[in-house]
Amino acid sequence: MRKMYVAALCLCGLILGDSAHVFAAGANDAGDGKEKIKVVTSIMPLSFFVKKVGGEHVDVKVMVPPGANPHTYDPGPAEMKTLGDAQVFVEAGSGIEFELDWMKKFRDLNSEMVICNASKGFVPLPMTSHDSGHDHGHSHGDSQSDSHGDAHGHGGHADPHFWLSPKYGALAAANVEKVLASVDPSNAAEYGKNRKALVSALETLSAEISRTLAGMKQRAFMVFHPAWGYFADEFNLRQIAIEKDGKDITPKTMREVIRDANTLGIRVVFVSPAFSSLQAETIAREIGGVTAVADPLSADYIENLRSVANAFAESMR
Numbered sequence: 280m281r282k283m284y285v286a287a288l289c290l291c292g293l294i295l296g297d298s299a300h301v302f303a304a305g306a307n308d309a310g311d312g313k314e315k316i317k318v319v320t321s322i323m324p325l326s327f328f329v330k331k332v333g334g335e336h337v338d339v340k341v342m343v344p345p346g347a348n349p350h351t352y353d354p355g356p357a358e359m360k361t362l363g364d365a366q367v368f369v370e371a372g373s374g375i376e377f378e379l380d381w382m383k384k385f386r387d388l389n390s391e392m393v394i395c396n397a398s399k400g401f402v403p404l405p406m407t408s409h410d411s412g413h414d415h416g417h418s419h420g421d422s423q424s425d426s427h428g429d430a431h432g433h434g435g436h437a438d439p440h441f442w443l444s445p446k447y448g449a450l451a452a453a454n455v456e457k458v459l460a461s462v463d464p465s466n467a468a469e470y471g472k473n474r475k476a477l478v479s480a481l482e483t484l485s486a487e488i489s490r491t492l493a494g495m496k497q498r499a500f501m502v503f504h505p506a507w508g509y510f511a512d513e514f515n516l517r518q519i520a521i522e523k524d525g526k527d528i529t530p531k532t533m534r535e536v537i538r539d540a541n542t543l544g545i546r547v548v549f550v551s552p553a554f555s556s557l558q559a560e561t562i563a564r565e566i567g568g569v570t571a572v573a574d575p576l577s578a579d580y581i582e583n584l585r586s587v588a589n590a591f592a593e594s595m596r
Contacts, residue, residue, distance in 0.1 A: 316463055319365040321378055322349050324442045325397055325451065327580040329369055331477045332455045336466050340365075341578075342377070348553040349377040349576070365392050367462060369455060372396035373403065373439040395458035397451040403437040404508050406523065440575055444509035445485040445584065449478045484581055488514060488588040495595045501540055502549040503559040506575035510584070516591070519545070521562065528558055533565075540566045547594035549573040 315338040320326045326339045333339070340361045343349045354362075362368070362385055370378050386392070441447045456474040460467035492498075498516050500507075505520030521536050522528050528536075540546075546568030550556040556570055563570050571590055577583035 316367060316459065317365050318367045318369060319362055320369040321371055321375065323576050323578040324580055325369045325371065327578055328397065328448070328451045328455050328477070329459075332452055332470055332473045333459055334469065334473055336463060336469070337459070343576075345576070345578070346552055349375050350553075352377050354381065359388065362392075363389055365389060367393045367395060367458060369395040369397055369458075371398055371439060371442065373398040373401065373441050374437055375439045393458060393462055395454055397454050398441050398447070399454050400450055401441045401447055403441075404512060406438040406505060406508070438505065438508045440506040441509050442580075443507055443575055443584070444513045445481045445488070446513055447509060448580065449481050452477045452481075480581060484584060485513070488584065491588050491592050492516065495592060497543060497595045499543050499545065500549065500591045500594055501536070501545050501547065502551075502573060503556070504551045504554050504575075506551060507549075507573065507587075510587075514588075519543075521548070521559065533558070533562060536562055537565045540568070545594070547571050547590075549590070549594075551575055 313336075315336055316333065318329050318333065318337050318339045320329060320339065320341050322343050323341050323345060326341050329337055329339050342354055342358050342362070343352045368385060368389075370382060372378070382394075386394070442451055452474050456470045459470045463470075492514050499519055500511075500516060501519045501521070503521045505518065505523060507518050508520075510516070511518040519536070519539060521532070540548075540562070546563075546566060548559045548563045548566075548568060548570050550559045550570050550572060552572060552574055553576060559570050571594070573587045573590060574583060
């Protein structure tokens with residue numbers, strides 16, 4: 280059934296996208312007589328980098344909508360139509376299941392679309408359940424990611440959520456700049472200027488978060504889905520993650536998590552809006568605590584990381 284569904288979507292995309300690569304006159308005017316570059320990103324946070332670097336020269340759409348889970352999401356006909364019109368596709372390239380499942384189909388639908396791997400050059404950290412964070416350092420993986428190798432998917436135990444570290448946000452901005460400049464060289468200088476301004480803002484954010492987290496004697500936080508390993512690595516924190524690979528946790532794991540939370544005095548379990556919070560709520564009740572939201576997929580990148588850092592700090596006091 281799934282194969283039939285995929286085939287139908289691809290056929291629909293081909294039919295709807297038969298005018299791909301040809302923009303309607305004036306439909307995406309950038310204000311200077313030139314049409315905007317049609318860019319599609321796989322997830323919401325990547326749209327932030329494209330908009331900041333591309334400015335008025337880009338028209339950005341996102342494949343995985345707000346609230347959807349990129350580990351399980353399947354695009355519909357509207358998303359496939361959007362893809363057929365795209366000039367540039369920005370992928371995380373770090374092993375998100377959505378991309379592992381769909382990128383080949385996307386390339387087949389729009390072979391002229393330029394692919395930007397936003398994570399090119401990052402150092403992958405292992406995706407581990409129950410206990411992960413700064414102690415892993417950069418001992419796992421090489422300096423170049425394989426954008427679609429199994430070793431970088433959840434099944435290969437590498438964490439795909441690289442963008443949640445401000446330093447890797449700067450890397451994503453640089454990768455986006457390179458692709459936009461190659462597609463639109465006449466505005467390359469502007470893309471470079473925008474990227475430098477964004478990197479400066481990210482450096483300021485990183486320094487602010489470091490100050491927020493300074494002096495915390497207890498530097499562990501608990502999350503249901505292990506999305507915050509790169510954030511923990513950058514800011515010398517310890518992420519205690521409950522689940523792995525999107526699977527329900529076992530009674531044994533739940534007992535271990537509750538024991539560790541009580542040992543460390545943790546009373547907050549952070550959850551992602553894209554995942555069920557039922558098991559997290561059960562653990563929170565057992566430790567006499569509460570659940571709180573830490574969204575790894577927010578489009579408001581800087582404000583979201585600032586807010587999450589404050590929430591982590593409050594939970595560790």
